Amino acid sequence: MKDLSEFDVAGRRVLVRADLNVPLDGDVITDDGRIRASVPTIRELAGKGARVIVTAHLGRPKGRPNPEYSLAPVAERLGELLGADVAFATDVVGESARATVEALQDGQVALLENLRFEPGEESKDDAERAAFAEKLAALADLYVGDGFGAVHRKHASVYDVPGLLPHAAGQLVLAEVRVLEKLTEAPERPYAVVLGGAKVSDKLGVIGNLLTKVDRLLIGGGMAYTFLKAQGYEVGRSLLQEDQLDQVRGFLDEAAKRGVELVLPVDVLAAVEFAEDTEYEVVDVTAIPADRQGLDIGPRTRELFAGKLADARTVFWNGPMGVFEFEAFSGGTRAVAEALIGSEAFTVVGGGDSAAAVRRLGLPEDGFSHISTGGGASLEYLEGKTLPGLVALEDK
Numbered sequence: 001m002k003d004l005s006e007f008d009v010a011g012r013r014v015l016v017r018a019d020l021n022v023p024l025d026g027d028v029i030t031d032d033g034r035i036r037a038s039v040p041t042i043r044e045l046a047g048k049g050a051r052v053i054v055t056a057h058l059g060r061p062k063g064r065p066n067p068e069y070s071l072a073p074v075a076e077r078l079g080e081l082l083g084a085d086v087a088f089a090t091d092v093v094g095e096s097a098r099a100t101v102e103a104l105q106d107g108q109v110a111l112l113e114n115l116r117f118e119p120g121e122e123s124k125d126d127a128e129r130a131a132f133a134e135k136l137a138a139l140a141d142l143y144v145g146d147g148f149g150a151v152h153r154k155h156a157s158v159y160d161v162p163g164l165l166p167h168a169a170g171q172l173v174l175a176e177v178r179v180l181e182k183l184t185e186a187p188e189r190p191y192a193v194v195l196g197g198a199k200v201s202d203k204l205g206v207i208g209n210l211l212t213k214v215d216r217l218l219i220g221g222g223m224a225y226t227f228l229k230a231q232g233y234e235v236g237r238s239l240l241q242e243d244q245l246d247q248v249r250g251f252l253d254e255a256a257k258r259g260v261e262l263v264l265p266v267d268v269l270a271a272v273e274f275a276e277d278t279e280y281e282v283v284d285v286t287a288i289p290a291d292r293q294g295l296d297i298g299p300r301t302r303e304l305f306a307g308k309l310a311d312a313r314t315v316f317w318n319g320p321m322g323v324f325e326f327e328a329f330s331g332g333t334r335a336v337a338e339a340l341i342g343s344e345a346f347t348v349v350g351g352g353d354s355a356a357a358v359r360r361l362g363l364p365e366d367g368f369s370h371i372s373t374g375g376g377a378s379l380e381y382l383e384g385k386t387l388p389g390l391v392a393l394e395d396k
């Protein structure tokens, strides 16, 4: 991949695909880690006199404008971090975007509205994606891929636009890939992966390949219940991917065949409802009440997981162990984080929410070897998949 040093960017319009998908509470950003991580490339370009057009997604608005998913608060925060105004276009490739780009002076920065307000961005139809990509590419002279957290998505801004413009990889993408190469080349063993979070359907897909690479796989968070159900337990109203139960049964067999230790929760915090102040109790996984939902791993599971991580030499962790945003259900995530912080292993945490959880729980970021901005992207890299957003940045 080319880096920015290969281009003379002064006076040119440079489209930077960043990952600014930050957690929000209303329009308040609760963790700005991904915005901070995007600053070095934007600052480098602006410092060299480029007209910087930043483009990114927020959440999953499904191809339609929705004010709840506006990037406006992100533009403001990006401006604060850069110490300069960031012009905000209220559409992606429409009148506002064109006028905003037109008005940019050398060294200035603009942010376009949420890419996912446009149906072409995520379309599975190559022609529809290409048509949107053409419009986006028309705004710029050069493309810089720096949205590491989204490089696993075959989306117009990630995959198609770099095919239309001279392109380079930004600082964040290059730094992330360097660390992940280290994890894939010759990981010291035992090598453990911890998976949790709520993007269950997406992330179940990586497990088949991970089973060929790791010694231990620990599953918590919303991910665990499909495994528990596949083992024959009832999971009440917990997150469940009913249509992937057969696939998960296959993983359980495969792990046993390969001698991979697949470690599941033995107890959970079973809550009456999904709320901060809900009633809950610690229950064995054999006894989750039908009207309850598991919102965190229980105390015996925390100990079990910490024990399985204690002598690991390499650990990759993606996905919180529970709904850490609610104090009562943050203990499992804290326990896994603390086990990694206290370990001598090479430890990598990945994912927007996982990284946010580390900071929100007041844990030291330097307690980990690396905190990655990408969860799904890192996992797909580790399983050996070709990532569309990286392939598109290769020299051709």
Ligand SMILES: Nc1ncnc2c1ncn2[C@@H]1O[C@H](COP(=O)(O)OP(=O)(O)O)[C@@H](O)[C@H]1O
Residues within 6 Å of the ligand: 196, 197, 198, 199, 200, 220, 221, 222, 223, 239, 294, 295, 296, 318, 319, 320, 321, 322, 323, 324, 325, 350, 351, 352, 353, 354, 355, 374, 375, 376
């Ligand atoms: N048991 C659970 N039930 C519902 N949601 C959960 C559960 N455990 C974790 N979560 C949620 O998972 C979300 C993060 O998932 P995900 O996006 O997959 O992680 P990341 O962004 O780190 O890749 C958090 O908002 C957290 O509240």
Ligand SMILES: O=C(OP(=O)(O)O)[C@H](O)COP(=O)(O)O
Residues within 6 Å of the ligand: 019, 021, 059, 060, 149, 150, 153, 199, 350, 351, 352, 353, 373, 374, 375, 376, 377
């Ligand atoms: O948050 C992200 O991924 P992650 O939760 O796997 O870290 C990225 O911004 C990608 O978002 P997506 O999973 O909605 O495509």
